[in-house]
Amino acid sequence: MRSVIFRTFAPFITALMVLFSIFVLLRGHNEPGGGFIGGLVGASALAIYGISAGVGPARRALKAHPMSIAAFGLLLAAVSGVLSLFTGQAFMTSQWAAVEVFGVTVDLSTPLFFDIGVYLVVVGAIGSIALALEERESD
Numbered sequence: 001m002r003s004v005i006f007r008t009f010a011p012f013i014t015a016l017m018v019l020f021s022i023f024v025l026l027r028g029h030n031e032p033g034g035g036f037i038g039g040l041v042g043a044s045a046l047a048i049y050g051i052s053a054g055v056g057p058a059r060r061a062l063k064a065h066p067m068s069i070a071a072f073g074l075l076l077a078a079v080s081g082v083l084s085l086f087t088g089q090a091f092m093t094s095q096w097a098a099v100e101v102f103g104v105t106v107d108l109s110t111p112l113f114f115d116i117g118v119y120l121v122v123v124g125a126i127g128s129i130a131l132a133l134e135e136r137e138s139d
Contacts (some may be wrong), residue, residue, distance in 0.1 A: 002052065010038025010052030017045035025119050035115035038123025046123070047130035055135045064130035080113040 021041035023070075028034025050058035062069070084093035095110045 007052050008045065010048055012095025014045045014049040017041055018057030021045065021119075021123075025115060028115055036122055038115075039119040042119070042123045042128060043126035046127040047134070050131050050134045055131050058134075062127070065100060066124045066131065068124070070121045070128070073117045073122075075117070076120065077114050077117025078118060080110040083110055107114060108116070 005095030021038040022031040023038075024041060026036055028038060041096075046058060047059065059065075061082070081092040083095050085091060087095065092110075092114075097108045099106050099108055
């Protein structure tokens, strides 16, 4: 399915889907969404780009192997849970820090980093599966 129309519009659709997946990721802890759903949308964007441009360009666009992205996400999610042990609290207890960036106070929390870790795990794992299936299909 490599029509001219699909190849032309796929990069724009992919960019919009990645932006939407980040939006879903960041709004997810207080409202519906989060790391898993955002990761599925991001992996779908990668699959669409892989179908339109081919597996090689999709892998080059990632700059890292998808399973390395998943491994880093798993590490980030685990570390976000372990941080509470250093404060003498139960595992996975939320920790908050207020950081000032350019005069604006930004609240950072371990649930946010956990959601980002889940997002990276899902994008890496599902993206790897999608690219492997597309690679096998093209043979």
